[in-house]
Amino acid sequence: MSVQEPVDLRCTINGVARELRAAPLRRLLDVLRDDLGLTGTKEGCGEGECGACTVLVNGEPVNSCLVPVCQVDACSVTTIEGSGFEGVQAAFLEHGGAQCGICTPGMIVMTRAWLEERSRLGAAVDLESARKALAGNLCRCTGYAKILTSALAAAAVKP
Amino acid sequence: MQRPRTLEQALEVLARATSSARLLAGGTDLMVEFETGRTHPDVVFDLWGVKELRYVRAENGGLRLGSLSTCRDLLDSALAREGADLLVLAADEVGAEQIKNRATLGGNLGTASPASDLGPVLSVLRARVRLVSLRGEREVSVDDFWTGYRATQRANDELIESVFIPTCPRDERRGFRKVGTRRAQSISKVVVAMALRVDGGVLQGVRSAAGSVAERIVRLSTLERALDGQRPSRALVSDATRDSARVDARPIDDVRSTARYRRATLQRVAEGLILDLAGIEGAH
């Protein structure tokens, strides 16, 4: 019953069914990076403030540094290595939304979540909603203008 | 580590819990505590899988919110927007989208942070916390639930099942204001929630609470007493908020200017909020 004792978990990661064995309170971030080699997800602050570690769990954006791996049992996890990011990635490339790249995977995952949310609500994609959606994603390089431009451009290419 | 799937299973494992056991909900507070080594739990009960605690429903005389409801759930619930408008406003202030998707109502209450955004609003809305264990259930007002700095009256074998928000009076005016960011909370954050009625030109039923001005969320009772039954004027509101900031607030006095600054901020925020709610000209 110790918190260190590994547990068996089943989940879908980037569309592939996986069986994992891990200590239940390990951070999803560490399991993705260290056990599964999915190093696209980055660690910035490790305390929920920067959004670099953003992944989708059942389609919802979360900070993987705050999610204990036991909580993704029976869930579907999508990281930047998954499919469906191509349009957003192209927009970030074209509009200079990435410099050093540390924040970029989180920005792109969050931008996709924002676009999907807006289309689910049938709501407009505008600067204000982009800014609010990306408020939990920090960038030390770009000064945000190019990121917001990229996000809005992604809205134009995404159906 | 235990991962109950139903409330009944959760209560059974909790019945044997000691004070070192921790309940885990969305993890946005606890994972940071684990990571920074502030908490070394021997035993953890993960409530995230107890989906029956995640609901919003109308009940006789008000609204019942399951403790596992996230801030996102509250924002998305038409019932909550209708029956707990202030709480939804405050939930929108809790962190970024990624945090809102995991931050639960029960976790916010459980942490009992003096800086909680939900706290002042729950107090003003007369929220009642339902605690359950195998021994039975009880309901306490949220003001009594918090007992001090990050302290609550939850017993080791109890969990927060839900929060009840009584229906607000129809003619009540309500407001919530947050100043400063969480990052900068050590110097500037103050949260104030307020409700009042204006009846024949007189203030009635004034309720107010504030966060980040004491070791716990506090009711501004001095302010409530000074305003109740009075005709609102700029002078009255100015005096009442100044007294309240002096008496009701107990800001930490570590950095010399901080306590004073927080009192001044509390007064300014409370004053603006009352003037707005009472419809007095020249509100800032």
Ligand SMILES: Cc1cc2nc3c(=O)[nH]c(=O)nc-3n(C[C@H](O)[C@H](O)[C@H](O)COP(=O)(O)OP(=O)(O)OC[C@H]3O[C@@H](n4cnc5c(N)ncnc54)[C@H](O)[C@@H]3O)c2cc1C
């Ligand atoms: C980056 C960041 C930004 C944040 N911003 C804000 C903000 O702006 N405003 C704000 O108010 N908060 C903020 N928080 C704090 C946090 O998100 C909230 O307090 C949240 O509501 C906690 O809920 P949780 O489910 O994540 O709690 P957990 O971390 O799972 O648990 C918190 C505590 O509550 C107890 N607990 C949980 N559920 C129950 C239950 N059902 N019964 C009894 N005890 C229980 C746990 O044992 C633990 O002690 C922020 C946190 C982070 C990391």
Ligand code: FES
């Ligand atoms: S690393 Fe997770 S939010 Fe910063």
Ligand code: FES
């Ligand atoms: S590109 Fe360097 S942090 Fe954003």
